Structure formats: C-alpha cells, structure tokens
Amino acid sequence: MLDAMMRARVGDDVLGDDPTVNALQERCAALFGKEVACFMPSATMANLASVRAQTEPGDEIVLHAEAHIYYYETGGFAGVCGCAPRFVMGERGLFDVEELERVVRGRDDHFARTRLVAIENTHNRGGGAVWPSEQLARVAGRAKEMGLRTHMDGARLWNAHVACGAPLATLCEPFDTVQACFSKGLGCPAGAIVAGDRETIARVRRFRKMFGGAMRQSGILAAAAMFALDHHLERLRDDHRRARRLAELLARSGVVEIDPALVETNLVYFRLPEGMNAAAFCRRMDESGVRMLDESATTVRAVTHLHVDDGMIEEAAERIVAALGSPSV
Numbered sequence: 001m002l003d004a005m006m007r008a009r010v011g012d013d014v015l016g017d018d019p020t021v022n023a024l025q026e027r028c029a030a031l032f033g034k035e036v037a038c039f040m041p042s043a044t045m046a047n048l049a050s051v052r053a054q055t056e057p058g059d060e061i062v063l064h065a066e067a068h069i070y071y072y073e074t075g076g077f078a079g080v081c082g083c084a085p086r087f088v089m090g091e092r093g094l095f096d097v098e099e100l101e102r103v104v105r106g107r108d109d110h111f112a113r114t115r116l117v118a119i120e121n122t123h124n125r126g127g128g129a130v131w132p133s134e135q136l137a138r139v140a141g142r143a144k145e146m147g148l149r150t151h152m153d154g155a156r157l158w159n160a161h162v163a164c165g166a167p168l169a170t171l172c173e174p175f176d177t178v179q180a181c182f183s184k185g186l187g188c189p190a191g192a193i194v195a196g197d198r199e200t201i202a203r204v205r206r207f208r209k210m211f212g213g214a215m216r217q218s219g220i221l222a223a224a225a226m227f228a229l230d231h232h233l234e235r236l237r238d239d240h241r242r243a244r245r246l247a248e249l250l251a252r253s254g255v256v257e258i259d260p261a262l263v264e265t266n267l268v269y270f271r272l273p274e275g276m277n278a279a280a281f282c283r284r285m286d287e288s289g290v291r292m293l294d295e296s297a298t299t300v301r302a303v304t305h306l307h308v309d310d311g312m313i314e315e316a317a318e319r320i321v322a323a324l325g326s327p328s329v
C-alpha cells in the first residue's frame, strides 16, 4: 500500500484535477451504482457533509438511538448542521417500516421538518449487524414515499457486502447518499467516499470545502484506497471468520456473556462477569498484548483486522480467558 501511495500520480483535488482521486471517485460511483462520488478525509466528515447537504438548520433527522452519527460524532449533526435527532429503536441497530412510521410526524407548523433518514450498515453498536438487503430497500423505500431523503452510513458497508453477498450497488440503490470508509477494515491510513446523484454530491463537495476537508495532492490517499479495493475487500471474510472463532472460544469458556451466532462480521462484543470493570480489564489486557475497547462499564469490543491471523485469535482467546481466571479455553 505504501508503494502504491508513493507511486501515485497526483494533481490538485481542490481544483478537481488529481487523476488518482478522480479515478477512485469514478470507481466507487460505479461500484455503488451512483452518478458521482466525492473523496473525503474521514467517514465522520462524509456523514457530516451528507447530512448538511440534504438538510437545513431546524430540520429533524431520523436515526437509530445507537447510531454512530448520534453517538460518536461529537453532535456534529446538531452543532454544524443545526438538526434535531428523532430516534428509532430496534434490535442491534436495525428497524423496520412500522418503526419509521411511528416516529415520522406529518407536516405541521409546530413540528420540526423531518427531512432525512440515516441508516448504519453494518451497525457498530449493534455488534456489526448486517441489514438484510430487502429490509434496507423496504425502509428506505418507505422513507422516500414519505418525502424524506435517505443516507446510508456505510463506514463498514464493505463488511456488509462481503457478509451478505449482495452487490454493493444493490445495497446502495435505495439511498440518495452512501458513505463508505477506507480506514476501517480496508486498512487505509485515512479516507472515505460519499456517492450519490450529481446535484447532491455537488453540495457535498461544497460543504467538504467549507469544513476544510478539500485536500490538494490527496491522490496519495486515494492510491491507498485503490490498493485496498484491489487487495483488502474479499479478505474481509477472513476477518469475519476469525471474529466468529474468537466469539466461539469465548462462549465455550463460559466466563463472558456472548452469543457467537450474533457475530456476523468483524466486531466481537462481550459482557464481563458481574462486578468487573471493562476499562480496567482493557488496560490489563493491553499490557498482555490484546488491545480492545471498553464499550460500556461492563462490555468490551474486540475487532478482527488484516493484522490479525488465525494463531493470534487462539492466543487472544487464551489470554482473555486467563485474565478472567478460568483454567483454559
């Protein structure tokens, strides 16, 4: 990847003439079945520019209460876009049309104008859950009937695609805008993409500039993304297999609470035994070479990625179980 970055042909993407960025944008637009795409420094900015491009201050956006856009993006949808959140609920970050219909209010001068529905696929806090493609189409289709714009936060769309087998364009079809991240499972140092119709992406591009996200010789980053699409996409199924294996080993040990059947992609969430603090546990595991995140006071998130091989999964499970005081896996 570093070689590909160093060999990249570059221009000035603020002026729109970086050949590698342009090639990446065209490639992603084609992959997603959209007219055009815009390269972004990060998935956070990709979401932010997508929301800003399709709303006005005072508008309401519909999203899951556990959505990344709400939970982990410093309230940018409110602070920068001026939008109010309207929450849908549902198991593992998913919901259906009835839930959408429950929260979308009609037009009334008392109400904020409901403008956009955002769906996250795979859903991070939902345990890396994959939206079935029919359900995506159903919910986004109903949103469209209600006159709403639709955005997919597909930071891990690549994982969803590999896990469910549906073509990327099929998963993206029901949405006005889709963002996907290169710096998660695909292993790039930075970068994300937003795809959609020409008019909407022109607005996304304008807000990217406003947010300070227009870069110049960003072909070096686009080259990393091109390399990742060539070499790191199909191998995501190895990450998924290893995540499931880790979940099975942990479940078998009986020391943590986890259902391996719910591990569909590369995220492994588990609950610690009663009275154990997740932050302290993760600090201790860090010292023993297994780096994980405490996701709440009692739950931990492990992620498989391209630097983790089969042997390391067995080793990680052993160390986790040992730290929890069980004799063996």
Ligand SMILES: *Cc1c(COP(=O)(O)O)cnc(C)c1O
Pocket (backbone or CB within 6 Å): 042, 043, 044, 045, 047, 068, 069, 120, 122, 124, 153, 154, 155, 156, 181, 183, 184
């Ligand atoms: C990580 C993530 C983002 C933001 O990505 P950054 O690279 O941190 O900006 C957005 N949405 C989801 C679902 C994510 O997991």
